[in-house]
Amino acid sequence: MNLTIIRRLVQIIAFIVMVYGIGLGGYYLADKFSSSLPALACAYDMETADHCALVSFQHQMDHRTAPVLASGGSFFEALLPTLITFGTFAFLLIFLSKAFCGWICPLGTFQEWLNLLGQKLGLQQTETLGQNFTSKTRPAKWIMMIFLLFVFPLLAGFGVVGHELGDPFCRICPSRILTTLATGDTKELVVDTSTMGYMILSIIGTFLFGLMMSVGMMVRQPFCRICPMLALNTMFKKIGLVRLVKEAKPRCVKCGLCAKACPMDIHEIHTDMENKDVIYPDCTLCGRCVEFCPDKDVLKMKYAFFPILSADPAYFKKRKKAQTQWEKITLFGNKK
């Protein structure tokens, strides 16, 4: 038993709850939960037990903030619902921090399954997209967050742009298609021809889902790299109780196994020799860097002051052996 196996079990349970939750707790479980979940559990899935905060932010901008401001209301009145959602969001992040991405998010879990499928099909895996490419794509999640969650919905509320842009992120979010398809519902896998705007957004959404599926079989977590949820989680990472701590040693300079293990290509986890807090904006707190660190106590995952996992040579050896054996197994026979 290692951390990855535990995480995968948690992911399976979370996936069942997030996608099929009404079977466990009734039709309105989502109302009892939060509706501000820092993970992409989709509100369009009629069997979900909870749904993500991103749909709330977009609707609040479109239906609340803009109309109140347009009618001469105060900023406080206009932004109060959004502040409440931010508050609930931040409250949840205290407990799991960015681990919502790496342990709970159904779309993150699906992408990991896709990559496992790609491995088992024997497809050539791209271990890293390269430092240059990764650095260039990193701002995408912030741009997505600012424009798709706040700016366009606000402009739609003011009537500057069409109503189609009232919830633009949901229109293109792969989780909308994934979670509804997972419940046997095909109503989101569509091209909407009612207006030009809806048609363009629905084509982008379905195209993106297809792209994510094929790329995800060869590259780890492709959509997570541009996901606005990652950016939102980053804003509150300081308050989370889950910590990732690094005590750099000279040997770190020559090693780099942590960066190689990272599914998000965070090279800084390797190159940063100064900071102790190594939860970077792209980190999903999956813990693979700690698992694959061969030096004692260099990397540690903690819950508040309590250690969850510390880098350990003995653990590293077992983990590496298990990984090597796992990678040898394919659907077309074992690799030598």
Place this chain on the structure above:
Amino acid sequence: MQIKLKNIFLVILGVLGISHFCAAELLWSPKPIEKQKSVQQEQHAGHGQQGRREKAFYLQDQKNVTVNYIDPSLKVLPLSSADKSSKFILPDSGMDNYHALVAERKGEALHESSLRYVYMRGKPSGYSPDDLISNHKLPLEIVPQPMIREHWNFYTNNKHSFQVLFNEKPLADTWVILQTTNGSKFDAKTDVEGKVSFILPDDFKDVKPGRRANKPQEFLLRTVHIADNITYKTNFSSKYSVNPSHWQSNSGGVLALSIGFISGLVIMRRHNKNNPQKKKKKPVIKQSNGSQS
């Protein structure tokens, strides 16, 4: 035998004069009786200030009727029409989510009732809508199983289930009639759990592309039960909308997904061609202050 029982039931409904959204029936509607022919959209709840505007419903045949308005916390507020018209203005409970509008007329041999759920805007109530939906409100009651969520509608071509309860117990083998303002009429019988399902008919004429271009219409479920020489009549009404599948194409979605999938394969093939897997190489290390965008 089954056909005979059904006929008897339909005769009872006919005798009671409720063959087609008639004025004599106790029934909630979003518009006055005289405007029924062109049932307009129940005001969209909206959000913010718009969502809290006044809402009113009209009760056909309101003689000797008791009307109760139940909020999500199950607090019951008796309602009366201010100007003795059929119009009932719903007060602002300050709570978000479904509220129940219950009309009842109790006679010696006839008990009539009409039930409707209305979504009101306000602060989060802290109560699950399930509490209200499952709460016993009438001796004979049609309970949606489940009630649709916020932002969702009863759609044509979708299967929706209901349960018929008599004194809180499921009523098996009971006919339920579904009628729409578009003129469709169906009936079905409850199972042993008192449950019945209908696929709402795709009966809108001149469907235009887009949700907003097609005004919702009304559907009505009604049933009758006789016990202890009292005839119980009840109905449940709600709006229903055109299924978006009229302007949404699944085959188009599959096509766009397939193009995306193939594009991904092409991109990755090119990427792998330009970046062939290198043999083990020591990573290039650069000192970094750890900043990351």
